[in-house]
Amino acid sequence: MDDWLIYRGTGEPDPERMSLLPEAPAWRRFDGTVVPYEVPPVDSTTRRRLGNGAGAPKVHSEAAVELVNAALYLRRPLLVTGEPGSGKSTLAHAVAHELGLGRVLQWPVVSRTTLRDGLYQYDAIGRLQDSQLGPGDGGAQPDGIGRYIRLGPLGTALLPTERPRVLLVDELDKSDIDLPNDLLHVLEEGEFTIPELERIADRQPETTVLTDDGARIAVHGGKVRCRAFPFIVITSNGERDFPAALLRRCLSLELSAPGAAQLAALVEAHFGPGGEDRNHALIERFVQSAAAGELRPADQLLNAIFLVQLASGGDAVQRGELIDMLMRPIAPRYR
CATH class of the missing domain: 3.40.50.300 (P-loop containing nucleotide triphosphate hydrolases)
Incomplete structure (x- = not known):
């Protein structure tokens, strides 16, 4: 109820x-x-x-x-x-x-x-x-x-x-x-x-x-x-x-750290309708990397999405390197 x-x-x-x-x-x-x-x-x-x-x-x-x-x-x-x-x-x-x-x-x-x-x-x-x-x-x-x-x-x-x-x-x-x-x-x-x-x-x-x-x-x-x-x-x-x-x-x-559904809602709120669909691969990549036991704040995902969208005309490999740098773990999880 x-x-x-x-x-x-x-x-x-x-x-x-x-x-x-x-x-x-x-x-x-x-x-x-x-x-x-x-x-x-x-x-x-x-x-x-x-x-x-x-x-x-x-x-x-x-x-x-x-x-x-x-x-x-x-x-x-x-x-x-x-x-x-x-x-x-x-x-x-x-x-x-x-x-x-x-x-x-x-x-x-x-x-x-x-x-x-x-x-x-x-x-x-x-x-x-x-x-x-x-x-x-x-x-x-x-x-x-x-x-x-x-x-x-x-x-x-x-x-x-x-x-x-x-x-x-x-x-x-x-x-x-x-x-x-x-x-x-x-x-x-x-x-x-x-x-x-x-x-x-x-x-x-x-x-x-x-x-x-x-x-x-x-x-x-x-x-x-x-x-x-x-x-x-x-x-x-x-x-x-x-x-x-x-x-x-x-x-x-x-x-706890936000899961896939919470991250999708966050992306929708900041990037508008369809934000989850357009960035589904990045969300999945972030969730999988966070599950490895390292601390990854959610704003790293938002930063990566924003800059990748700006650089959408660039080479895919370069974008991949950019994502790796932006979503680098900041520390091991302490809990």
């Missing part, structure tokens, strides 16, 4: 299905006061990942679709592991595209990333410099401290909006040892404070700040508390283990 599925993984936009999502379980309800906020539509990043076909590629398994729905129902983050090129990041964009949840908020994680980077940034130096200028030189702005605060991707995702935002926390395994633990409170409580605003809340209870979308929104009392918990996809290449406390707060999904 598929009646319970909100996200169906069809690749076709169906934003009305979000209205079928029932109320959150009691232990995952949040009471932030809804604020008017116009969420930007999906942008070029999503279109680039999903292709230019009629719909998004149907590249994820039934098990992946069911876990996406479990995360939507339970208001829990989805921890997605898998090899590079298995479609981990694409999953977040596919959900946003199909359910009409707007622009995907992206938080790429590196070794220097801290929790505050995801929540907000405060430009104290810029504020100090402006304080030394006169009004005619751009200083002493009427919007005060809010001019120097910008919410990060996680902070923007936690704004109290009617519908959940989609947040992609990309490659959490690249972070330092503290970040996974630092995330625990925010993921559990769905809120955070901005100390710079909290300190002045008695004199200035409302401050307008910039969001990750580039819009402006009022923050009350220096605290941001969500209403609809965001749909969060946390990706990992499996290069490290995460603390049990984080795993408890997430639903775990492991994606």
Whole structure:
């Protein structure tokens, strides 16, 4: 029975299905006061990942679709592991595209990333410099401290909006040892404070700040508390283990390398109707070589198809050599 599925993984936009999502379980309800906020539509990043076909590629398994729905129902983050090129990041964009949840908020994680980077940034130096200028030189702005605060991707995702935002926390395994633990409170409580605003809340209870979308929104009392918990996809290449406390707060999904049917759907999405038929031999060659136990990301196949089409007037042997170079394995499989 598929009646319970909100996200169906069809690749076709169906934003009305979000209205079928029932109320959150009691232990995952949040009471932030809804604020008017116009969420930007999906942008070029999503279109680039999903292709230019009629719909998004149907590249994820039934098990992946069911876990996406479990995360939507339970208001829990989805921890997605898998090899590079298995479609981990694409999953977040596919959900946003199909359910009409707007622009995907992206938080790429590196070794220097801290929790505050995801929540907000405060430009104290810029504020100090402006304080030394006169009004005619751009200083002493009427919007005060809010001019120097910008919410990060996680902070923007936690704004109290009617519908959940989609947040992609990309490659959490690249972070330092503290970040996974630092995330625990925010993921559990769905809120955070901005100390710079909290300190002045008695004199200035409302401050307008910039969001990750580039819009402006009022923050009350220096605290941001969500209403609809965001749909969060946390990706990992499996290069490290995460603390049990984080795993408890997430639903775990492991994606395998895409098979022939998933690759065919990907090619159709990026190269239009008939793309699979025109490139069937290349798809089969890629699948067979990937089955040999070496890591071959799916974008290698897309690169090969694109360049071979451009060089279609060349010699077949030269094209074969080009394919060999483009689809060279990048590493042995580590799983």
